[in-house]
Amino acid sequence: MAAGTIVFIPCWESGHFMSMITAGKRMLEAAAGALSLTVLVMRAPTAAKASEVEGHVRREAASASGLDIRFLNLPAVEPPAGGFVAPEEFNFRYTQLHAPHVEEAIAGLEPTPVAALVVDLFCTPLLDVAADLAAVPRYVYFASTAAFLALMLRLPLPESRDDLAAKLRGTEGTAHVPGLPPVPLRYMPACLSRDKIGNYEWFADYGRRFMDAHGIIINSSVELEGGVLDAISDGRCVPGRPAPAVHAIGPVIWFAAREQQPHVCVQWLDAQPAGSVVFLCFGSKGFVDTAQVAEVAAGLEQSGHRFLWVLRGTPAAGSSHPTDADLDVMLPGGFLARTQGRGLVWPAWAPQKEVLAHSAVGGFVTHCGWNSALESLWFGVPMVPWPLYGEQHLNAFELVREMGVAVRLKDMEASEVGYFVEAAELELAVRGLMGGTEEGRKAREKAAEMKAACRKAVEEGGSSHAAMRKLMGEITTGGVAPPP
Numbered sequence: 001m002a003a004g005t006i007v008f009i010p011c012w013e014s015g016h017f018m019s020m021i022t023a024g025k026r027m028l029e030a031a032a033g034a035l036s037l038t039v040l041v042m043r044a045p046t047a048a049k050a051s052e053v054e055g056h057v058r059r060e061a062a063s064a065s066g067l068d069i070r071f072l073n074l075p076a077v078e079p080p081a082g083g084f085v086a087p088e089e090f091n092f093r094y095t096q097l098h099a100p101h102v103e104e105a106i107a108g109l110e111p112t113p114v115a116a117l118v119v120d121l122f123c124t125p126l127l128d129v130a131a132d133l134a135a136v137p138r139y140v141y142f143a144s145t146a147a148f149l150a151l152m153l154r155l156p157l158p159e160s161r162d163d164l165a166a167k168l169r170g171t172e173g174t175a176h177v178p179g180l181p182p183v184p185l186r187y188m189p190a191c192l193s194r195d196k197i198g199n200y201e202w203f204a205d206y207g208r209r210f211m212d213a214h215g216i217i218i219n220s221s222v223e224l225e226g227g228v229l230d231a232i233s234d235g236r237c238v239p240g241r242p243a244p245a246v247h248a249i250g251p252v253i254w255f256a257a258r259e260q261q262p263h264v265c266v267q268w269l270d271a272q273p274a275g276s277v278v279f280l281c282f283g284s285k286g287f288v289d290t291a292q293v294a295e296v297a298a299g300l301e302q303s304g305h306r307f308l309w310v311l312r313g314t315p316a317a318g319s320s321h322p323t324d325a326d327l328d329v330m331l332p333g334g335f336l337a338r339t340q341g342r343g344l345v346w347p348a349w350a351p352q353k354e355v356l357a358h359s360a361v362g363g364f365v366t367h368c369g370w371n372s373a374l375e376s377l378w379f380g381v382p383m384v385p386w387p388l389y390g391e392q393h394l395n396a397f398e399l400v401r402e403m404g405v406a407v408r409l410k411d412m413e414a415s416e417v418g419y420f421v422e423a424a425e426l427e428l429a430v431r432g433l434m435g436g437t438e439e440g441r442k443a444r445e446k447a448a449e450m451k452a453a454c455r456k457a458v459e460e461g462g463s464s465h466a467a468m469r470k471l472m473g474e475i476t477t478g479g480v481a482p483p484p
């Protein structure tokens, strides 16, 4: 029977929620029965997201993991009234409104001692509630890259604010992300770009609060982002003040139970030659408009390669989630007939991990969501980055420039956020990715190396395995250093 419980407060976005629950399971496994996990579930601010989260909770609660996990729904709060400068401001205020409920839920756990509190990167307003629980170590779970973390830690510094804010008012120049070579402004996260400068203070505030944590648990590894992790631990993000310890335990990848009947996409892949198919998928939010669809279709057709394209329709009013695409309306006339046998366009949610794991898949055109990038590396699939939102442009920079596992779209470096990709650009990138250029062949080799490194990292003796052991050691023995 567990002697204490780790309290988790995840964010409602699926990528964050499931990444954190999967990390929690790994933590329990490493604690070998000494601890349980209590997940405090906030009601998501929209009905669609609330139902998504309910689905995750139902599936997890029903799964026979043998681990001691329980989900407690926090009372719903009224979303704060509008007029926000940024979505981050909404998140911040909405999350903060849950503080009394979190305190009450934690008090209700007695007599079970709380061994640690872990909050999502967007839930740091709730880090303080455990300040009353004087001895309880508090952690942030960071479901994104160490590079994005380094940037966020640095944002509150006056010199960083002045420098970056001035640069972001223009379009030329580079930004300083500790541990990375100079980052061209067009690779800065879309959430911090020129037209979103109002977000700056909110991101800076999140970054400031990370310093109040005992540690940051991150879905990355030394093998993937060693340079940036060193920069954080050497104090190059917040000079003069040690950063919280960073526990790089990744890749953390959420694998759903397999359906009994293989998915249509998988059945189609079964009939394709090894390494012959380029896969296109743009995450949980990604969709493209009709003009862009026509260019993608033409690019794929002209590339001559086999493809599996997850094409989603525009979200319904008031939603940010794509709908299932009506292919007859969205695709150019005759495209399906002309590409029959060598291409499949799938209009709904696809089993991305199963697709990436399939031997027929030779490349991935991706929006560079960090979960997608990690999944691609896990299966050794080289990428073409097509970042859309959030921090994805910075992720693309690392994949291309730092890791060398991706072939860039021709004009990406010369484009504004939300750029339009022409057929010829996509054709060229796909040809390169599938082995037609030296850059593409190198990216494939690098992706294979990364696959081996990712798997080694989480095995016994690997860096992420050791980081997890150290983290759980400090939680179970209470031997954690106070926040810097």
Ligand SMILES: COc1cc(-c2[o+]c3cc(O)cc([O-])c3cc2O[C@@H]2O[C@H](CO)[C@H](O)[C@H](O)[C@H]2O)cc(OC)c1O
Pocket (backbone or CB within 6 Å): 013, 014, 015, 016, 017, 019, 087, 143, 144, 145, 189, 191, 284, 285, 320, 368, 369, 370, 371, 389, 390, 391, 392, 395
């Ligand atoms: C990590 O930094 C940011 C993330 C987001 C962001 O916002 C978002 C909003 C939605 O309505 C639905 C989403 O799915 C979603 C996802 C999202 O980030 C993604 O999170 C993943 C982690 O689980 C992963 O890190 C991906 O790379 C992210 O793109 C938004 C944002 O600024 C607006 C961020 O800075």
Ligand SMILES: O=c1ccn([C@@H]2O[C@H](COP(=O)(O)OP(=O)(O)O)[C@@H](O)[C@H]2O)c(=O)[nH]1
Pocket (backbone or CB within 6 Å): 015, 016, 281, 282, 283, 284, 285, 310, 348, 349, 350, 351, 352, 353, 368, 369, 370, 371, 372, 373, 375
């Ligand atoms: O059709 C789809 C689209 C996405 N995903 C999964 O959804 C997650 C997307 O997370 P990511 O961080 O890449 O991007 P986000 O959706 O948060 O932008 C990944 O685990 C993908 O495998 C999937 O399985 N099928």
